[in-house]
Each structure stands twice: as structure tokens, then as C-alpha cells.
Amino acid sequence: MESSTKSALINTFQQQFGDKFTTNLTLRTQHAHTQTWLPNQPADGVLFAENKQMVIDAVNICHEYRCPLIPFGTGSSLEGQVNAPQGGICIDTSRMDQIITIHQDDLAVTLQPGVTREALNTALRHTGLFFPIDPGANASLGGMASTRASGTNAVLYGTMKDVVLNLEVVLADGRLIRTASRAKKSAAGYDLTHLFIGSEGTLGIITELTLKVFARPEQVAGGVCAFPSILDACNAVIMTIQSGIPVSRLELLDPLQIRACNQYSKLAMPEKPTLFVEFHGSATHVKQQAEQFAAIAEEQGAEPFQWSSDESALKQLWKARHNAYFATQLLRPQAQAYVSDACVPISRLAECVEQTRLDLEESQLIATIVGHVGDGNFHVCLMVDPKDAHEIECVEAFLARISERAISMEGTCTGEHGIGQGKQAYLRKELGEAVDVMLSIKQALDPYNLMNPAKIFS
Ligand SMILES: Cc1cc2nc3c(=O)[nH]c(=O)nc-3n(C[C@H](O)[C@H](O)[C@H](O)COP(=O)(O)OP(=O)(O)OC[C@H]3O[C@@H](n4cnc5c(N)ncnc54)[C@H](O)[C@@H]3O)c2cc1C
Structure with a gap:
């Protein structure tokens, strides 16, 4: 974009959005940060959008000026997704953080894209419902839909592709569309919802999402299990899945990762290839699953599987798992x-x-x-x-x-x-x-x- 056109664009944004728009270099750099050694490529300005009308107005201006737009949630993506190699305007959606409706009877929730997964679960705390998709970072739901994110619970509850019922999206020409109804299933035309899930902000900006949520399980139980080798641990995983044991979490950590987690989270696990396992269901059901898993692990030469349904012990364990990335950095x-x-x-x-x-x-x-x-x-x-x-x-x-x-x-x-x-x-x-x-x-x-x-x- 020519510099005179860029100045005119920046002026237009400043006039239209006032202090919701910034060209401050530190903020622009933070919004382009990448978690790799890819170069930081900041946008020319950052708009802190507060509602869908601001997004539509910003898209219309950018359409007129033929200026790139880079949607932004919390910037935790790992492959340079929020870099702006051609400049343009970053649309930060973190202030669009309202939960619009909890559809308690339908096990669904409609919300704005800047709501984070942790904020959603806090809001659901008193409803008996929860949202299971949990990337290690406290990412935004708009960003998670756009990267088709998953996490530790995906083995039982699926990934973002399985939990989004519909999306509201602003297209590149400023049109606002809704991709589907709130019905659990639909055969109405092309599946636009899934087209946008995983599109990494390249097709439009999500301004609203309706997501499935789940009833909290009656009981949660889990534990860790150390194996002689990574191969043995992986073979136990394959047998567990092939036997149809409905594990809710099944995570591998190698000995160096265990050392890092021990140091970072003040734990004392043996430095061996280890599986972190969790089961959801009734008390009888989780006991049955744990015993079936223990038998498979034993067959693969594992140490006895220690499991419990103690909430605080499980919380500590999964916190250590979620902090694995930060623990590794200390190595x-x-x-x-x-x-x-x-x-x-x-x-x-x-x-x-x-x-x-x-x-x-x-x-x-x-x-x-x-x-x-x-x-x-x-x-x-x-x-x-x-x-x-x-x-x-x-x-x-x-x-x-x-x-x-x-x-x-x-x-x-x-x-x-x-x-x-x-x-x-x-x-x-x-x-x-x-x-x-x-x-x-x-x-x-x-x-x-x-x-x-x-x-x-x-
Ligand atoms: C420590 C750590 C652990 C992680 N663990 C996992 C994991 O277990 N599983 C996993 O899947 N990922 C994981 N990630 C990666 C990251 O958390 C996910 O990619 C997450 O989905 C990104 O969400 P975000 O809100 O940070 O999006 P951003 O990084 O801000 O954006 C990601 C992409 O989505 C687009 N986007 C953002 N908001 C919108 C919107 N409203 N409309 C349209 N496009 C939009 C952006 O343009 C960009 O292309 C991890 C990252 C870290 C740092």
C-alpha cells in the first residue's frame, strides 16, 4: 500500500474509532508476537473492537482501501498466525467478551469471540455444565474455532470442530452471515460452519459463536502410570483406544518432560515415560475403566497404576500437564x-x-x-x-x-x-x-x- 494511502487509512480509523484504535509500536509488536523464531511482523494499527458493528465498520473501511485485516484473539497461536507480513489492521476481539445466553436446557451457550475458555468455565460453574476443550493457553473461543483447537479432553469430547453449532461471521466485503441454526443437527445446504472452523481468519471475522457444553460428570478419576519405554507407553495407548475404553484424557510425557514438570510444579514423579490418564462417568464406571486400563498397562510392563478421584490431587496433576510448555522452557x-x-x-x-x-x-x-x-x-x-x-x-x-x-x-x-x-x-x-x-x-x-x-x- 502506498504511504499516502496508508496515512489516509490510518486517519480514517483514528476518526472513526478514536482511542479504540492505536498505532503504538509496542502494542502492534505484541499483537504480532509469534511463539517461534519467525520474525515479528506487526500490523500498521490495532483496533480494539467492542462489538460486531465496529468489526463491520472496520472491514468496510479496509475493503475500500484494499487493506489486510488480521483477526486476533489472545495471540497464543504457535505458527505465526497473527503476524502481518503485508501490514494492515489487526482486529483485536478480546473486548468482545460477553456470554450472551446460556441455553441450559439445550446444553449450549452463545457468546462473543473474545470470551476465553477459562472465563466460559467460570461462568458455567454454577450450572452443572462445563466446556471441555482446553488448549494449554487460556485462548479465546474465536481463536480456538479459527485454529480448530483441541487439547487434553479431545479424546472423549472431540475438538472445536465437534462443539461449534453455529457462527456469526463478518465476510471480507462487510456482509454479516450466520452459518447455521442452533439445532444439534441440520442438513440445510453447505456446511459453512465447518468451513470457517480452522480457516485461521482467512475467510472472515467471527463475531459470535454458539457452542455445545456438557453436563459435569458424576465422578472424575485419574492418575499417572510410568512405563519402561516410550514404545511400551504408546502400545498401552493403542490397546486402550482399540479396546474402546472411553478415557477422557490420555497424555504422554517423556522422561525429560517429567523432569521439567517435577522442577516447575514441585512434583516427584519418576523420570520415566509416563501416561497421565483420566476417566469420567459414574463411580462404578470410572472404577471399571481404571481397572481395565491398569491391566493393559501391566501387560506393557508399567509400574502399578496409581489412581484416585481426589479433586485437588487431580487438579495439581493437570495443572502440571498444562504448564508443560513453560516447564520445558526452564530446561x-x-x-x-x-x-x-x-x-x-x-x-x-x-x-x-x-x-x-x-x-x-x-x-x-x-x-x-x-x-x-x-x-x-x-x-x-x-x-x-x-x-x-x-x-x-x-x-x-x-x-x-x-x-x-x-x-x-x-x-x-x-x-x-x-x-x-x-x-x-x-x-x-x-x-x-x-x-x-x-x-x-x-x-x-x-x-x-x-x-x-x-x-x-x-
Ligand atoms: C502454552 C501453549 C499451549 C498450547 N496448547 C495447545 C493445545 O493443547 N491444543 C491446541 O489446539 N492449541 C494449543 N496451543 C495453541 C493456541 O492456544 C491455539 O492455537 C488457540 O486456539 C489460539 O487461540 P487465540 O485466542 O490465542 O488465537 P490467536 O492466536 O489470537 O489467533 C489464532 C488464529 O485465529 C484467528 N482468529 C482469532 N480470532 C478470530 C476471530 N474472532 N475470527 C476469525 N479469526 C480469528 C487469527 O487471525 C489467527 O489466524 C497452545 C499454545 C500455547 C502458548
Whole structure:
């Protein structure tokens, strides 16, 4: 964009939105922050939108000026999704944080996109309901829908793709649409809801969501179980899933990750490959599940499975799991953490994780393996010195191998973090000509490429 046009655009935003709009460099940089060594690419201005009309007005102005828009929730995405490589205006939705209606009888909730997952659960606390999708960060629901996020509970409750009933979206030309009704199922036309879920802000800005919520289980029980090797732990996971035990959480932490969690969360778990497991249901039901799991674990040479339904012990355990990323950072304080994200069909899990472990050993990189293995999804959290060009080269080669390995096993280069800027090289390898269909959709809905340009596709 020419500098005179940019000045006119900034003036228009300042006049229209006053102090809700800023060009302050620190704020712009914070809004472009990435959790990788990708360069920080700030937008030209940040609008703190407070309602859908402000979003529509901002989109109309940007449409007129042919200016990029970068939707923003809390900025916790991991693949450079909120960078602004072509400049433009960042639309921060964090002040759109109202829960509009709790549809108690329908087990649903309608809310604005800036509500975070923790705020939603706080609001639901006295209703007997809860929202299960829990990425490690306290992300916004708009951002979570846009990255098709999941987390530790996805093995039982599904991912964002399973819990969104409808979306209200502002399109690139300023039109406001609702993608579906509030009915639990519908066969009315194309499934636009799922088109927007995972679109990473490249097709429109979500201004409202209706989500499924769930009745709190009568009992929650869980514990940890240490295995002789990662392979044994993965084999126990495969058998648990294949036996149809309805685990609600099934997470793997390798010995280095356990060491990091012990240090960070003041725990004393043996430094061995460990599964964190949780069951939801009636008291009889969770006992039955725990016993079935214990038998499978024993068959794989695990130490006796210690489990309980003590609420505070479980809370401490899962807090440690959610803090795993921050715990890993302490292993090499000057380093930058980079989290890879592969997902394979459950039958290929052990093979994929084991090959990745051997690869890590050969590459001599400092990293932990941790993941939502009940879904076949795991992460390698690499501790990288961003100033060491050789190390970055090794990491990039490793990342290429892990993505290609997952794709070769009929899996995906990203189970939950999305493509953003970081994974673009693998999208076509994974989906081939389907990417051209995605590009046609993008072209039809956003012909001037204004919505979060240079994300998902280069
Ligand atoms: C410590 C840590 C642990 C994590 N663990 C997990 C995990 O277990 N599972 C998981 O899935 N992810 C995980 N993540 C990644 C991250 O939390 C998710 O990607 C999350 O969904 C991003 O939400 P956000 O509100 O921060 O979105 P942002 O980072 O602000 O935005 C993400 C994308 O969504 C778009 N967007 C945001 N709001 C809107 C909107 N209203 N309309 C349209 N587009 C929008 C943005 O343009 C961008 O492309 C983790 C991240 C961290 C830092």
C-alpha cells in the first residue's frame, strides 16, 4: 500500500474509532508476537473492537482501501498466525467478551469471540455444565474455532470442530452471515460452519459463536502410570483406544518432560515415560475403566497404576500437564521453545513416536516429547538457540522430517496448531489438489485477499 494511502487509512480509523484504535509500536509488536523464531511482523494499527458493528465498520473501511485485516484473539497461536507480513489492521476481539445466553436446557451457550475458555468455565460453574476443550493457553473461543483447537479432553469430547453449532461471521466485503441454526443437527445446504472452523481468519471475522457444553460428570478419576519405554507407553495407548475404553484424557510425557514438570510444579514423579490418564462417568464406571486400563498397562510392563478421584490431587496433576510448555522452557532458559504438532491414525502412533524419538537422539537436539496421544497427536517441544544458525538448520530439517513422517503414515503435519506461516510447505504434500479447491474458496469469498493474507497459503 502506498504511504499516502496508508496515512489516509490510518486517519480514517483514528476518526472513526478514536482511542479504540492505536498505532503504538509496542502494542502492534505484541499483537504480532509469534511463539517461534519467525520474525515479528506487526500490523500498521490495532483496533480494539467492542462489538460486531465496529468489526463491520472496520472491514468496510479496509475493503475500500484494499487493506489486510488480521483477526486476533489472545495471540497464543504457535505458527505465526497473527503476524502481518503485508501490514494492515489487526482486529483485536478480546473486548468482545460477553456470554450472551446460556441455553441450559439445550446444553449450549452463545457468546462473543473474545470470551476465553477459562472465563466460559467460570461462568458455567454454577450450572452443572462445563466446556471441555482446553488448549494449554487460556485462548479465546474465536481463536480456538479459527485454529480448530483441541487439547487434553479431545479424546472423549472431540475438538472445536465437534462443539461449534453455529457462527456469526463478518465476510471480507462487510456482509454479516450466520452459518447455521442452533439445532444439534441440520442438513440445510453447505456446511459453512465447518468451513470457517480452522480457516485461521482467512475467510472472515467471527463475531459470535454458539457452542455445545456438557453436563459435569458424576465422578472424575485419574492418575499417572510410568512405563519402561516410550514404545511400551504408546502400545498401552493403542490397546486402550482399540479396546474402546472411553478415557477422557490420555497424555504422554517423556522422561525429560517429567523432569521439567517435577522442577516447575514441585512434583516427584519418576523420570520415566509416563501416561497421565483420566476417566469420567459414574463411580462404578470410572472404577471399571481404571481397572481395565491398569491391566493393559501391566501387560506393557508399567509400574502399578496409581489412581484416585481426589479433586485437588487431580487438579495439581493437570495443572502440571498444562504448564508443560513453560516447564520445558526452564530446561534451557535462553532458548526459544518451538512446538511441532504431528497426528497419525492411532494404529501408527507407536511407530511414529518411536521413529521421532530415534531421530531426536541422532539429531542431538534438546527437546521433550509430550502429547494428546489418545488422539494419535503428539508434540516435540524443541529448545532452540535462535542465534545459532546451525542449530536452526538442524531443527528445520528435523521439523520437515516429522511432518513428512506423519503424512507418510496417513496422518497430518498438524493435529491442532494449524498451518499459519510455519507449516505451509507441508499442506500441499498432505492434501495435493485439495489445496487448489481451498484456494478457489478463498478467491470466491475474499477476491482481494484481505483476510489474514499469507496464512495457510503462501
Ligand atoms: C502454552 C501453549 C499451549 C498450547 N496448547 C495447545 C493445545 O493443547 N491444543 C491446541 O489446539 N492449541 C494449543 N496451543 C495453541 C493456541 O492456544 C491455539 O492455537 C488457540 O486456539 C489460539 O487461540 P487465540 O485466542 O490465542 O488465537 P490467536 O492466536 O489470537 O489467533 C489464532 C488464529 O485465529 C484467528 N482468529 C482469532 N480470532 C478470530 C476471530 N474472532 N475470527 C476469525 N479469526 C480469528 C487469527 O487471525 C489467527 O489466524 C497452545 C499454545 C500455547 C502458548
